[in-house]
Amino acid sequence: MLAIERRRKIISLLEERNSVLVPELSKIFNVTEETVRRDLEKLEGEGFLKRTYGGAVINDSINAELPLKIREVTNIEGKRAIGIKVAEYISDGHTIMLDSSTTALQVAESIKDKRKITVITNSVNVVSELSNAKDCKVISTGGTLRENSMSFVGHLTEDSIKNFNVDIAVICCKGLDTEKGITESNDMEAEVKKAMLLAAEKTYLVADYTKFNKVSFIKMMKIENVDIIFTDKKLTEEWEQFIANRNVELVYC
Numbered sequence: 555m556l557a558i559e560r561r562r563k564i565i566s567l568l569e570e571r572n573s574v575l576v577p578e579l580s581k582i583f584n585v586t587e588e589t590v591r592r593d594l595e596k597l598e599g600e601g602f603l604k605r606t607y608g609g610a611v612i613n614d615s616i617n618a619e620l621p622l623k624i625r626e627v628t629n630i631e632g633k634r635a636i637g638i639k640v641a642e643y644i645s646d647g648h649t650i651m652l653d654s655s656t657t658a659l660q661v662a663e664s665i666k667d668k669r670k671i672t673v674i675t676n677s678v679n680v681v682s683e684l685s686n687a688k689d690c691k692v693i694s695t696g697g698t699l700r701e702n703s704m705s706f707v708g709h710l711t712e713d714s715i716k717n718f719n720v721d722i723a724v725i726c727c728k729g730l731d732t733e734k735g736i737t738e739s740n741d742m743e744a745e746v747k748k749a750m751l752l753a754a755e756k757t758y759l760v761a762d763y764t765k766f767n768k769v770s771f772i773k774m775m776k777i778e779n780v781d782i783i784f785t786d787k788k789l790t791e792e793w794e795q796f797i798a799n800r801n802v803e804l805v806y807c
Contacts, residue, residue, distance in 0.1 A: 555583060561593050565602055568612040569764050575609040632762040632786030632807075633657045637664040639807035640724060640758060640784055646670055648721045651750045652680050654705030654743070655726030657760040659683060666690065674718055676711050676746055678704040693718075700742070707742035715749040723754035725780075729768035730761055732796050735777055737770035744772040756781045763787040777802060 560583050567574050579590045594610045597603050603610040637660025644650060644661075646669040652658040654677035662680045665671065666687040673684055676695040684692045697711030725747045729737040736759065738744040751757045759780040766789065777783075778800035786807050789797075797804045 561597055564593060568603055573609060573611045633660045635786050635807040636760050636784050637661045641665045651720050651723040651754060653725045653747055654703050657726045658724050661724050676706040707746055711746055712749045715753050718753050720754050723750040723757045724760060725750055726760050727765060728770035730766050731769045734769045736774045738772045738774045739770045741772050744774045759783045761785050
């Protein structure tokens with residue numbers, strides 16, 4: 555296994571468990587503990603974790619953002635299940651906005667066989683994914699490219715979105731909290747998603763289980779601003795009641 559693949563898996567384990575131990579990682583990857591320590595040192599230097607005695611804990615800094623290449627492999631099964639389920643709520647002829655999240659990319663993969671749909675997106679990867687979809691019109695927002703997320707952001711992007719009225723906006727977030735609401739790690743990404751919400755008749759929030767009970771840097775919107783929340787694992791009764799009280803539909807995938 556290449557070092558970069560091993561580090562991605564370490565991040566995935568941290569997302570699931572919040573902490574890891576050096577001896578455990580050494581056995582999982584069949585490498586020396588010294589190799590694991592070097593991996594943890596590099597990931598700490600990149601801001602993804604904090605080393606502790608014998609292991610590491612995830613960096614819960616509210617403005618931390620994982621690179622796209624790592625997010626693409628984090629809880630991929632859950633994100634794929636969300637993408638498949640969201641596709642069931644999208645009909646032939648719909649106009650859709652997709653943000654630049656890795657979960658939205660899974661939605662794009664699942665709607666390629668829909669007929670006469672139009673997809674507007676700020677994601678380079680979504681454009682690429684849908685480039686061979688036979689009956690899908692793809693519109694890129696344009697704007698300033700963020701290399702970390704391979705997305706277009708900025709005033710040009712927001713102005714482009716404001717020119718459209720669509721049936722559905724599919725957006726993701728970095729955190730959901732009962733007090734802070736829906737939050738994002740980057741202010742420019744947050745503004746793009748707000749513009750998508752305003753342009754859509756309905757808004758679908760796609761959020762795998764790792765996003766709940768987390769707060770990120772930017773307050774983006776209230777939970778009651780979305781119509782449906784799609785997630786991959788059963789929430790607590792408290793969360794279910796909180797969502798229901800705000801007249802938001804909750805769909806398990």
